[in-house]
Structure formats: structure tokens, C-alpha cells
Amino acid sequence: MARQKALVIRDRLANGEDPRGDKPAPKITTKPKTFYDCMEALLESKAEGWRNSKHKHQWEMTLRDYAKPLHDMPIADIALGDVKECLLPHWHERPETADRLRMRIRAVIDYGIAHEWRKAGNPALWRGLLDKVMPARKRRDKEHHAALNHEQAAQTVAKLRQSSGTAARAVEFLALTVGRAGEVRGARFDEIDIEAKTWTVPGNRMKAGLQHVVPLTDRALQIVEARRQQSTCALIFEGGREDAPVSDTAMTKALRLASPDKAATLHGWRSTFRDWAGDETEHPREIIESALAHSVGNETERAYRRLDALQKRRKLMEDWDAYCAGAN
Template sequence: MARNKLTERKIQTLDKAGVYSDGDGLYLRVRTHKPKAGGDRTISRNWVFIHRRGDKRKEQGLGGYGQGTAPVSLALAREKAEAIRERLARGDDLMTRKTFAEVMADVIAVKDASFRNEKHRAQWSMTLTNYAAPLHDKAIDSISIDDVMNCLKPIWTEIPETADRTRQRIGAVFDHAKARGLFVGDNPARWRGGLKELLPPRQKLSRGHHAALHYNDIAKVMEELRAASSTSARAVEFVALNAVRSGEARNATWQEIDFEQALWTIPAERMKSARAHEVPLSDRALSILEAQKQRATTDLVFEGGKAGSPISDTAMTKSLRSAGAGEATLHGLRSTFRDWAGDCTSYSRDICEAALAHVIKDKAEAAYRRGTALAKRRELMEDWARFCSPMHKK
């Protein structure tokens, strides 16, 4: 069947109501609208794909030509029509179009294996479930940039960082749909050349800083922690001594601990950088582990109140507060260590950053870390443990 009958120039001159064929199922429907008082007559042009299944005539809208914030050009209409023809050739029923919610569920399932922790998985699901709810029941191939804009508007200025993450995740759903032939055209969640022109300027995303304890106060807090007998207090002290993230300590297992080498190896799947991290253990850190080993009933180093579950962040934060740390956070203890290392020691920046498991892009520096940094980091962590000792409180 003949195709490509229309041209951009011809379309722009069509001013009589009717249905004009571009060929092989693609049509442009032109409608004229009576003018309001004192106004001019208006013309609307909309793309439709018309086909037959048996004796039934079916029609699918493809968007308006030169209308709204997401106009469908002749080239895009042909691209959409071709995608429909391919689906028809496979025997797909166009009336059973996938909804955004259905594609969203598929995307989350695909990405599930790449999530490094439960928190990230939950955030992905929450933002799409809660903030993209207005899109859920819409057919994925019918959603326009207007729909996405209206979905994001209520949260765009109230919670800008979450709103932008939601936009990116909505975009990922459309990228997935496009790869499967369920959606054709520009991603309606795109920023440049799209939502950037329709939404207010984004506020600068403030990452903020975790409240940190001044290093001159660490020894006093550590003294209070040592005086407590709870597992949560031991876990907080262990986090502070090793400058690790709380989740890395909470989920530590005995298989990761080498007592003979005084080394704790955190596997890649539990690291933010997705790389295994070796932590040289100070004498005090080993003492904590030896005491925990005596009371261990499971493979977890810091088991919580529920059998088989790690100590919680909430319990650890409570112990930190009880020790007189004020508003300091568990993550802020890493800043306490880094500030001390930078202000009070002569250790090089790369050694201090390596202790925090920060990824360095420079390949030469990264190679140096692998080769000699462990021994130097061991010295650093012993010095830090001595500084944290109650003997040094001010």
C-alpha cells in the first residue's frame, strides 16, 4: 500500500474538515471549530492510525500536529505508525496496551538485581508508586510531556531533589518502553528540550552535611560508650574507630574478620563503591570483636534484639546521643575522623581518603593505594584509636 502521501507543506494548507491519508493506516484528521464571539475560526489537526481486525474498524490516536507542548510532526507520526504496524504483524492486540504501572513494574523487576541495598530499592519503588501515581492508569504510549509535567508540578518546588529523582525514574520507564516498542518518540520526562521549558527553574539541590562531632570531643563520647554494656554502644564505637558507614558495620559477619591479620574485608556488594574494602583493625577494634565473638549466637557481629537481625541504626543513634554527642549523626563520625586526620596528622590526603573507601578517578593514585596504602592506613587507624581513647579527652 502506498505510503508517504502527505508533506509538511501540504499539511499546513489543509483547512477543510476531513480525514487525509498518508498511506497504510496513517491519517490526519482535520477539524474546524466555530469562532467565539469576535474571534477567528480555528483548525485542529490530529494523527490517527486506522486498521481492521476481522470486520471491526479500530482507531488509535497518535497526537496532534503542531498542537500543545508535545506536537507530533509528520516524521514522528510515521515512526509511531510503523511501530503499530510491527505490533500488528506480530499479532498483538492494540487494545491491550500496556499501562505506565505495568511497564513500571517491569522496570523495577529488571533493575532489582542492580540495587546494592534495600534502601535504594525501596526509594525507587516509593517515588514511582507515590509521586508518579497520576500516570499509573494511562496507556504508556498515550502519555505526553503535559502529563508528566502535571504529575511533577505538585512536588517540584516543595521537594525538589525528590522531584528530580522521580522525573529521572519516570524517564527510565519510558526508555524501557521504547526499547520494547511500546512507546515511540521523545521521552516525555526529558529535561533538556522538554520539561526545562515547562517547569520553574530547579532549586540548587542541596546535599547537606551530616552533623558531625568535633574531634576534640570524640574521646569523651567514646568514654561514655565504653561505660555502656549494650551491643549498640559497641557498634557505635566500632563505627567510629574504623570510620565506616553504619550499614557496613551493622551487617558485618564473622567470615569477613581475619583475627590473625587484624583485617576486616567488607565485600563489594555491601560497599557504596561496589568495591571490596579492607579495613586494618586497631587493637581496640579487635578487642571489641573478641568480646562480641564470646557472646555471638549467629554469624552477625552486631546482632540486634531480634534473632538473626543486625542492630538497628535507631538503636545505634540512641546510644550515640546518650553518650553526649548532641545532634551528631553516625555518618558524621566519618567527618570527625577526616577532620582530625587533616588537621592533626601529616598523613597524605590519598591515605586519609583511602581509609574512607572514597573512589579516586586517577588511575596512578588508585594503583598506589592498592600497593602500599594498607600498611600506612594501619598506622593511621592506630593513631586514631589512641586519639579516641578516654586518655585523650579534653
């Protein structure tokens, strides 16, 4: 019996096993998560939140077709140069596609970081990373209402707040309300309801000729109250001449002084807002369009939505305000 036991122990030792009979725990090797793995997991996590099938298709197409060079790379190893090389083929010819691709690559890598599949930071961030290595885009001769990339919004608003001028305050108010320049320039104190936290723009200043009620954030109300102490007439943003509003030229100058894009336009803020809301939030399309005073659906549908749209728009504008303040 003892001899037989000794032979068993010898065999176990020869096989690298514990002579007491307990087998060593097998080594667990985890295959690194690839960009494609993270992409599939992210898309699956968003399955219940798509605004519509078109939105879902856009995300899937962008990541599956245009981010293909990253698919097989471990999410932990993707570097700034890899993201740059992925963007370059589209950077000049399809700038909007490139911008959306970058934001969706960023979302995938953020997902990997959140699940601890990547320890390093996100190389798809624009400010401080890609803005330092991507080539400048050629300015288009017929570019209409040039808009800021939405990731430049907080930087621009911060610089606007450093200025005490009326034009800078008017531009900030325009940015936070996404109103048109004419609507903001003509804004009057009697259009503001402090208790309801709204700004009612009369139809004669609206493009569609219909009255528009804008929910105001705390910061937008602060701007109004500060201007109330300074203005000498009924206009919130009084210009250099008596009873005349601040000029479009002065507002554009204030915007371009604050903006990294010296071709930015006042109307472009509306595109900046729409890009942010559509790509970075789950707010419904009809609420986004309503915030821009665009008609969605037929008259009956609009009347039905009007009952609760203001509160939904208020939440949207509060999220936008926070984003512009840098809380992203």
C-alpha cells in the same frame, strides 16, 4: 702616677664602673615573644611537612587574617577572653572557619609553651575552657550528617565504653573503623582476619560497590572477640531479633546518649575523623581518603598505591584509635 691612678678610679666610680677596671656586664633585656612571632616560627617549622600548597595556604590565611587581634599580644599574656573575642565574629556564621581558627590558635600557643615562651596553660583548649564560655550555636535546619567536633571524640568514646550494650559496641567499632552504618551493622565474623588484623567488607555493602579492606586496631579486635562470645549468629552486632543486625535507630540512640552533641549522627563520625586527620596530623590526603573508602586518582594510580596503602592506613587508624582513647 699614684695621683693619676686615683683620678681614674674616681672617674670609674662616678660612672658606676668597677674601680678595678672591669666594666659591669650589660643588662640583657629580652623582648617578649608575641603571638605573631610564635605563629611565624610554627609555620616555618611545618614548612617541610605540608600535605600540599593548599594546606599551607589555609593555615597561613586562617592565622594571618582571622587571628589578627592576637598578633601583637605577648604569647605569655593571651587569656581565655582574648581567644573568645577572636572567635566570636565567626562563631555562628562560619562555624567551620571558627573551629579551624581555634585549633590553629591552639597550635601556635602550644608552640610557645613548648619553647618556654609561655608558662601558663593553653586558653584555646575546648574541653573545660572554651566550651564553658562560648555561646551555644544555633542548630541549622538543614544540617546534613551532624558531626562531633573531633575534640569531643575521646569523651564520647569513653562514655560508649561505659555501656555494655550491643548498640554502644557497634557505635564504638564504627568510630574506630570510620565505616558507614550499613557496613558495620552487616559485619560478620567471617569477614574478620584475626592474624592479619583486617576486616574485609564485601562490595555489596560498600557504597561504591567495591570490596574494602579495613585495618583493625587492637581495640577493634577486642570488640569483635567480645561479641563472638555473646552473639548467637554470624553477625557481629546482632540485634534484638534472631539473625537480624542491631538497628540504625538503636545505634543512633546509643551515640546521642554518649555524645555532648545530641544531634550527632553515625555518618558524622566520618567527618569528625577527616577533620582530625586533616587538621591535626601529617598523614597524606590520599591515605585519609582511602581510609574512608573514597577513590583518589585514576585507576593506575590507585593500583600502584594499593601495594603499600594498607600499612599506611593502619598507622593512621592506630593514631586515630589513640586519639579516641584520650592519648592526644
